[in-house]
Amino acid sequence: MEQKRNNLQRQHDDAKALKESIDKRKSQVTTFLKRSLDDHEFEGFDTYINIKLRLIMEVSDIEDQVTHCEEQISAVEAVSS
Numbered sequence: 001m002e003q004k005r006n007n008l009q010r011q012h013d014d015a016k017a018l019k020e021s022i023d024k025r026k027s028q029v030t031t032f033l034k035r036s037l038d039d040h041e042f043e044g045f046d047t048y049i050n051i052k053l054r055l056i057m058e059v060s061d062i063e064d065q066v067t068h069c070e071e072q073i074s075a076v077e078a079v080s081s
Helices: 002-036 039-079
Strands: none
Touching: 002 039
C-alpha cells in the first residue's frame, strides 16, 4: 500500500512538473505566434493546443484506469485459485 501511495505521489509530481513545463513553453510559443499569425489563425492554434492537452490528460486517466482494472483482475484471479 505504501508503494502504491508513493507511486501515486510520484505520478502527481510528474504531472505537475509536466504541466508547468507545458505552460511555460506554450507562453513562449504564444508570444511568437501572436506576432506571426493573424487573429483567426492564432485562435485555431490555441484551440488545437487546448484540445491536444485535454486528450493527453484523458489518455493518462484511461491508462491509470486500465492499470487499476488489471490489478483488480489479478486480485480476483488470485482469490479464485
